[in-house]
Amino acid sequence: MMGPVLAACLLIILSTAWISQANGATCKKDGGVCTCNDNTKSVDCSSKGLTAIPSNIPVDTDRLELHMNKLSSLPHTAFHGLNKLTNLNLNYNKLQTLPAGVFDHLVNLDYLSLSTNELKYLPPKIFDSLTKLTWLNLERNKLQSLPHGVFDNLAKLTRLELFNNQLRRVPDGAFDYMSKLNWITLENNPWDCSCRDILYLSNWIREKKGTVSNIEAAECDGGTKAVLDVTEEEAAEDCVYPNTTTAIPTTIITTLASSNDDDIPELPVPQENFQKFLGYQEPDHLPTQPQCLMSISGYLGLMMSLVLTSAAILYVIHFLKKA
Structure with missing residues (x-):
């Protein structure tokens, strides 16, 4: 009766080996697609056609x-576990x-x-843990709005790039905590200078003029004038921008929590926005197996594991029939 036991053990070992192979290794030297430099502790996975983050990125x-x-x-x-990462x-x-939390x-x-990229919004508190960040580049996306306080923990930030998005305004106090900022790109956004909301940005630009480079490049939508020059008389409207954020304001959440069910108002937030805010993804959008499987060695190892696993299964069946 030892035959089936040994075969079962072999099957478990081979299955474990197959799982390990499926997880793959990041570095080319281990059969992955990325180039790793042990001296500089850098991992280069650029221009590989990746649709998912490679597995087994060295923790250092x-x-x-x-x-x-x-x-x-x-x-x-x-990126959990990569707490040594600086770039x-x-x-x-x-x-x-x-x-x-990413x-x-x-x-x-x-x-x-x-x-x-194609980012339309940023989750609240997305940068809260990045207290040592000095350079944040968000240019050339589709950002329509910024959450309140999204930059509040970035006290060491010196460079912020928001060039070429779809921003019409920024929340009051958006830049107040970045005391070391010396460069910002605000141009190529459709800043709405007819609305009162633009006054915070206009006043902030005037205050920081001469200390923050490139700050005067922000222009009103249509290039009619610089945001710097907007007056209170020109920005007299109280504007509302529907569908520009997926986050539910804290005040609404607090109100709902303290209200009776009958008093809860309907919120005009599309269902798909709730799904995006909660990080929901349809099954066909889930990350695929790491691209390290695409290497030749990965294929060969996978095929070998499958062959050996099949042999082990047949071996078990053979001995069970004899028993």
Whole structure:
């Protein structure tokens, strides 16, 4: 009766080996697609056509290059465990949303670039853990609004790039806590200078003129005048911008929590926006297996594991029939 037992053990071992192979290794030297430099602690996964973050990124990685891939979404645990990371480049992907908490473990991050993606909004508190960040690049996205307080914890930030988005306003106090900021790109946004909401930005630009570079480049929608020159008389309207944020204001949440069911008002927030805010993804949008499986060695290892696993199954069946 030892035959089936041994075969079962072999099956378990081979299954474990197959799972390990499926998880794959990040670095080319281990059969992955990324280039790893042990001396500089950098991992370069750029321009690989990736649709998911590769697995097994070394925990001591200092610099991670993921630009020029096809990433459309990120799991909220994408960078958990990489608390040594100081430089993260996600330029030129297809990111449409960011899950809450995705950057929470990157407490030593100095540089973060999300340029040239398809982001329409930012989750509240998305940057709260990045207290050492000095450079944040959000240019060339589709941002329509910014959450209140989204930059409040970025006291060390020196450079902020918001160039070429769809911003019409920023919340009051949006830039107040970035005392070390010396460069900002605000141009190529449709700033609405007819609405009272623009006055915070206009006053902030006047206050920081001469200390923050490029600050005067922000222009009203249509290029009619500089945001710097907007007066209170010109920005007299109280404007409302529907469908420009997916976050539910804290005041509404507090009101709902303290109200009776009969008093709860209907909120004009589309269902798909709730799904995006909660990080929901349809099953066909879930990340695929890491692209390290696409290497030749990955295929060969996978095929070998399948062959050996099949042999072990047949071996078990053979001995069970004899028994």
